[in-house]
Amino acid sequence: MTSKRTGIESSLAIAEAVKLANTDVIAAYPITPQTHIVEGLAEMVANGELDAEYIPVESEHSAMSACLGSSAVGARTFTATAGQGLILMHEVLLVAASMRLPIVMTVANRALSGPLNVWGDQSDVMSVRDSGWIQIFVENGQQAFDQVICAFYIAEHPDVLLPTMINVDGFHVSHVIESVEMLDRKTVDGFLPPYKHKYALDPDNPVTMGCFAAPNMYTETRKDLDTVLRDSRKVILDVWRKWAELTGRHYRPIEQYKADKAETLLVTVGGYSENAMDAIDKMQKEGKKVGLVRVRLWRPFPIEETVQALSGASNVIVFDRAISLGGPAPICSEIRSALYSVDRKPRIASIVGGLGGRDVSPADFEKIVELGLERIKDGRADETYMYGVRE
Amino acid sequence: METLSIYVPKLVTKGEYIASGHRACSGCGEVLAVRYVCKALGRNSIISMATGCMEIISSPLPESAWEVPWIHTLFENASAVASGIESGIKALKRKHGYTKEVKVVAMGGDGGTADIGLQSLSGALERGHDFLYVCYDNEAYMNTGIQRSSETPFGASTTTAPAGKKSMGQHTWKKNMAAIAAAHNIPYVATSCSSYPFDIMAKVEKAVKVKGPSYIHILSVCPTGWRCRSSQTIKVGRLAVETGIFPVYEIENGQYKLNIDLLHLRPIEDYLKVQGRYRHLTKDSIAEIQVKVVEEYNKVRQLAGLKVIK
Numbered sequence: 001m002t003s004k005r006t007g008i009e010s011s012l013a014i015a016e017a018v019k020l021a022n023t024d025v026i027a028a029y030p031i032t033p034q035t036h037i038v039e040g041l042a043e044m045v046a047n048g049e050l051d052a053e054y055i056p057v058e059s060e061h062s063a064m065s066a067c068l069g070s071s072a073v074g075a076r077t078f079t080a081t082a083g084q085g086l087i088l089m090h091e092v093l094l095v096a097a098s099m100r101l102p103i104v105m106t107v108a109n110r111a112l113s114g115p116l117n118v119w120g121d122q123s124d125v126m127s128v129r130d131s132g133w134i135q136i137f138v139e140n141g142q143q144a145f146d147q148v149i150c151a152f153y154i155a156e157h158p159d160v161l162l163p164t165m166i167n168v169d170g171f172h173v174s175h176v177i178e179s180v181e182m183l184d185r186k187t188v189d190g191f192l193p194p195y196k197h198k199y200a201l202d203p204d205n206p207v208t209m210g211c212f213a214a215p216n217m218y219t220e221t222r223k224d225l226d227t228v229l230r231d232s233r234k235v236i237l238d239v240w241r242k243w244a245e246l247t248g249r250h251y252r253p254i255e256q257y258k259a260d261k262a263e264t265l266l267v268t269v270g271g272y273s274e275n276a277m278d279a280i281d282k283m284q285k286e287g288k289k290v291g292l293v294r295v296r297l298w299r300p301f302p303i304e305e306t307v308q309a310l311s312g313a314s315n316v317i318v319f320d321r322a323i324s325l326g327g328p329a330p331i332c333s334e335i336r337s338a339l340y341s342v343d344r345k346p347r348i349a350s351i352v353g354g355l356g357g358r359d360v361s362p363a364d365f366e367k368i369v370e371l372g373l374e375r376i377k378d379g380r381a382d383e384t385y386m387y388g389v390r391e
Numbered sequence: 392m393e394t395l396s397i398y399v400p401k402l403v404t405k406g407e408y409i410a411s412g413h414r415a416c417s418g419c420g421e422v423l424a425v426r427y428v429c430k431a432l433g434r435n436s437i438i439s440m441a442t443g444c445m446e447i448i449s450s451p452l453p454e455s456a457w458e459v460p461w462i463h464t465l466f467e468n469a470s471a472v473a474s475g476i477e478s479g480i481k482a483l484k485r486k487h488g489y490t491k492e493v494k495v496v497a498m499g500g501d502g503g504t505a506d507i508g509l510q511s512l513s514g515a516l517e518r519g520h521d522f523l524y525v526c527y528d529n530e531a532y533m534n535t536g537i538q539r540s541s542e543t544p545f546g547a548s549t550t551t552a553p554a555g556k557k558s559m560g561q562h563t564w565k566k567n568m569a570a571i572a573a574a575h576n577i578p579y580v581a582t583s584c585s586s587y588p589f590d591i592m593a594k595v596e597k598a599v600k601v602k603g604p605s606y607i608h609i610l611s612v613c614p615t616g617w618r619c620r621s622s623q624t625i626k627v628g629r630l631a632v633e634t635g636i637f638p639v640y641e642i643e644n645g646q647y648k649l650n651i652d653l654l655h656l657r658p659i660e661d662y663l664k665v666q667g668r669y670r671h672l673t674k675d676s677i678a679e680i681q682v683k684v685v686e687e688y689n690k691v692r693q694l695a696g697l698k699v700i701k
Contacts, residue, residue: 024482027475051486053478058514062471065511068464069439069475075482077475095464201460201476203435203493208455210463217452 001246002184010141010173013180014080014106014166015040017148019050020188021104024075027055027066031085032118033170034108038080060085064092064103071101072209074200076152079103082170083110086124090131096163097132098225099209102155102195103163105133106148108174109270109321111356119357120170122270123322125298126330132225134164134232135298137270141178144168146249149188153239156195160232167298169271169321171357181247191246230300253302254309255294258284262291264315265346266369269295269331272321272360279365290369295331306338316346317372319365320384321354329384347376353387364388399589404430413456414448418621420585420612420628421445421527425498427588428525428609431595434459436494437476441469441503444534445527467507470515470524473497477520494599495522501542502532505566516575516604523598523605526568527585529613537616541566544636545683546676547668549616554671564683572606573642579605580642581650585612586628590639590650597641610637618667630662635688636680640695647694654700659684 008016014037018026026045028038044050053070057063063079071077081089086107096103111121125135134154138144147166155164168174183191199207213221233253240251257277259265268276273294280292293309295302310316316339320329328336332350339345349372354360360368368387375381408429415422425445429436438461440446446463449456464472476495483489497515499508504526512524531549532538539552539561548560573580578601581594591609598605612628614621631637635656640649659681663669672680689699 022486024486025475025478027478051482053482055474055478055518057471057474058510058517062468062474062511062514065464065468065471066475066478068468069462069472069477070479070482071475072462072472073437073476073479073483075479077479091465092468099464201437201462203437203460203491206434206458206460208450208457208461211450211452211455212447212463213452221452 001187003181003187004184005179005181007177008141008180009036009175009177010144010168011036011108011175012040013141013145013182014148014168015044016182017145018078019044020183020185021076021149021152021192023050023052023078025053025055025067025070025077026079027057027063027070028079029057029060029063029081029085031060031082033110033120033174034080034082034085034106036174037106037108060088061092064089064096067103068092068096068099068101071103072099072197072201074195074197076156076195077103078105080106080108082108083112083118083124086128087112090128093128093131093133093163095210098221100161100228101163102161104148104151104155104166105163106144106166106168108168108170110170117356120172121321121355121357122167125165125167126322126324129299129330132162132229133299134162134229134236135167136165137167137296137298138173139271139273139294140173141176141180142249144173145180145182146243146247146251149192150239150243153192154232154236156193157235158198160228160235162229162232167270173271183247187246191242233300233302236297251296252305253297254305255296256309257292257294259291259293259309261289262313263289264317264369264373265291265293265310265313266365267293267295267316267318267331267335269298270321272354275360275362276319276365278362279369282362283366283369301334303338306335307342310335310339310346311342311344313346315373315376316348317369318348318350319368320350320352323352323355332384347381349375349381350384351387352384358388403592404433406430406434408432408434408458409449410456410458414451415444416615416621418614418624420624421529422448424527424585424591424609424611427591428595429459431592432459432494432496432599435492436496438462439469439472439476439497441499441508442466443500443503444529445498445500447534466503468511469497469499469503469508471511473522474515474518474520477522496525497522498525498527500534501526501528501530502540505541505568513575516572516577516606519603521603523595523607526608527611528608529611529616531616533613533616542568546672546680548671549668559671559676569606569608569642573645575604576645577604577606578602578644582608582610582637582639584610584628584632584637584639586625586632587639594641616668618670619665623665627662627665630657630665633657634659634662634684636662636684638688638691640691647691649691649695649697652697656685656688656700
C-alpha cells in the first residue's frame with residue numbers, strides 16, 4: 001500500500017476519495033455545509049483529474065433523481081447534500097433504496113428549518129432514518145475518507161446493492177483541516193471492485209424498473225428490502241475487515257472508548273465523540289468509572305453489538321444531536337428498545353444538545369455525564385433533557 | 392393520393408414496443424400516441440417515465456408491457472432521471488468501452504410535465520442533455536380522476552374545477568408548454584396529436600436525430616376524462632386540430648413551421664359539442680372561446696411567417 005499524510009479539509013478529503021474511486025457521475029446541488037465537497041469534485045472534473053460527468057442540477061430532488069438514472073445504467077454515482085437538501089431528496093431516497101441502486105452520498109449533517117439554520121445538527125439524517133439506505137457516521141476527516149471508499153464497495157456489492165450514506169457533521173467535521181492519510185489510485189483500484197449492475201437499463205436486455213405494486217405484492221417487496229438491508233451487515237463487516245488489513249484502521253458498528261469496567265457509559269454519535277473522549281480521559285484520571293460508546297452504523301441498526309456494549313453498565317447516558325419533537329430522542333429511543341429484553345438493564349438517561357451548530361465542549365460532556373447521573377438518581381431519567389437551553 | 396395512403400402505412404415498422412394487454416381504457420388516445428412514439432424510436436431506446444396513466448396501465452408488478460428498457464421512479468422527475476441516464480451512458484462510453492447508440496427519452500402526462508415536473512424538465516432542457524421529452528397531454532389528472540391541471544382548457548369541467556351554478560369550470564387558458572420549451576433555445580420543439588400517427592412518427596424521428604434536447608407535446612384524446620365516446624377518439628383529435636384549438640407545428644432552431652396549415656378553421660362548437668366536459672357552456676362562452684382560438688392560432692401563423700386568417 002502506498003499512502004501519503006496530508007493536511008486537508010475533510011470535505012476535500014471526501015472529494016479525493018470520490019476521485020480515487022474513479023466515480024463516473026456526480027449530480028449535485030449547492031447547499032451549505034456540503035458545498036466544498038462538490039466544488040472540489042467540479043474542479044477535479046474541470047481540470048481533467050477525474051474523468052466523470054458532473055451534472056449541475058437545479059435542485060436536490062433532481063440531484064438524487066439524476067443519480068437514479070446514472071446508477072441504473074451501471075455508472076458509479078456520487079452526490080452530497082445537507083439539511084433541507086436531504087429533506088427535499090427524501091422522496092427520491094426511498095426510491096433509490098427500493099430500486100436497489102448503489103448510490104453513495106455524503107451528508108454534511110445540518111439543522112432543519114425553521115428557523116433557518118445552516119449549522120451542524122443530526123436532525124436531517126434522523127428524518128430519513130427509515131428510507132432503506134445504509135447509514136454510517138464518521139467523526140473526523142480520516143474516517144470520512146475511509147468510509148467513502150468503503151461505501152462504494154459496500155453499496156455495489158452484489159449481495160447488497162443498496163444506496164449508502166456517510167454522515168459527516170456539518171462544519172465541525174466537514175470544514176476542519178486535519179491530517180489525513182491518503183491512498184494512491186493503484187491501492188484503491190486493488191481494493192475496490194468495479195461496479196457492474198446485473199440488471200442495468202440496456203436495450204439488448206430490456207428490463208422494466210419501477211413497477212407499481214398492488215396490495216397483493218407490496219408487502220413482499222418491503223420484506224425483501226428489509227431483509228437485504230439487515231443482511232448487508234455481513235458485507236459491511238467484511239469490507240471494514242478488508243480495509244483494516246489494508247490500512248490498519250479498524251471500524252465496528254458500535255465502537256468503544258475506554259469503556260471496560262465503566263459503571264457509567266456515555267453514548268455519542270458523530271464528530272462530537274472526540275470532545276466526549278477528552279472528557280472521558282479527564283474523568284477517568286479523576287478516578288470516575290466512566291467510558292464512551294459511539295454508534296457508527298445507524299442502519300442496519302446493530303442491536304446485538306449495542307446490547308453487548310451497554311448491558312454490563314449500571315448507567316447509560318445517551319447524547320443525541322437531534323430532536324424528535326414531541327417524542328423520545330432518536331438514538332436514545334433505539335438504545336432503550338435494544339436493551340429492553342436484557343435481564344439486567346442499565347438505567348438510561350436521555351440528553352439532547354448541540355443543536356443548530358451549538359458547541360458541546362469536553363467540559364460540557366463532563367457536565368452532561370454528571371447531569372445524566374443526577375437525573376437517574378432522582379428518577380427523572382425517562383424524560384428527555386435538553387442541555388444548554390438558555391432560560 | 393389514394394395509392395400513397397395505402398402504401399405509406401406499409402413503411403411503418405411492425406415492431407411493437409408497448410405490448411398489447413396493457414390496462415388502458417378503451418379508446419385511449421394516449422396509449423396510441425405512446426405506441427407511435429415507440430415505433431419511431433425503435434428498440435435502441437431507454438425510457439424514463441413519470442407517474443401517471445401510462446405508467447399505471449403498463450407496469451403492475453410482476454407484469455410489464457414494455458419491450459424496451461423502461462424506468463419509472465416518481466411523478467416530477469422523469470427529466471432528471473433521463474439526464475442521469477444520458478450522463479451515465481456518456482461516462483460509460485468514455486471510460487468503460489460502452490459502444491451502443493441509445494436514444495434517451497423521458498415521458499410524462501400534462502401534470503408530470505407542465506405542473507409538478509416543470510422544474511426538472513426546465514433544468515434538463517437548460518443543461519442541454521441529449522434527450523427527447525414527450526408530453527402526452529390529456530388535459531387533466533386523468534389517472535387520479537379528472538382533476539384540473541395547468542393544461543386543462545378554458546371552460547372544461549373537471550372534478551376539482553367543476554362547472555356549477557357559480558362556475559363555468561376551468562377559468563384559465565391552457566399553459567403553452569411548447570413555447571416554454573422553445574424559450575430554452577433547444578434545437579427542436581413540436582406539437583402533435585394522437586389522431587395523426589404519421590405526424591407523430593416523423594417528428595419523433597426528427598427529434599432523436601438532433602443533438603441536444605428536444606420536446607414534443609402530443610394532445611392525447613381521453614374519452615374517459617373528456618366525456619366523449621371511446622369510438623370517437625380519432626375524430627375528436629382531428630376536430631381539435633381542424634378547429635384550430637390545438638395547432639400542429641414545429642419549432643426548429645427557433646423557426647416556427649405550421650405543419651397542418653388551415654386557411655379555414657371549423658367552428659369551435661364542432662369540437663366542444665362532442666365532449667361532455669363542455670356540456671355546460673353557454674353560447675356566450677363558446678363565442679369567447681372561438682375568439683381566443685382564432686387569436687392564438689394566428690399567433691402561431693405569424694410566428695411561422697404566414698398570413699393571419701379570420
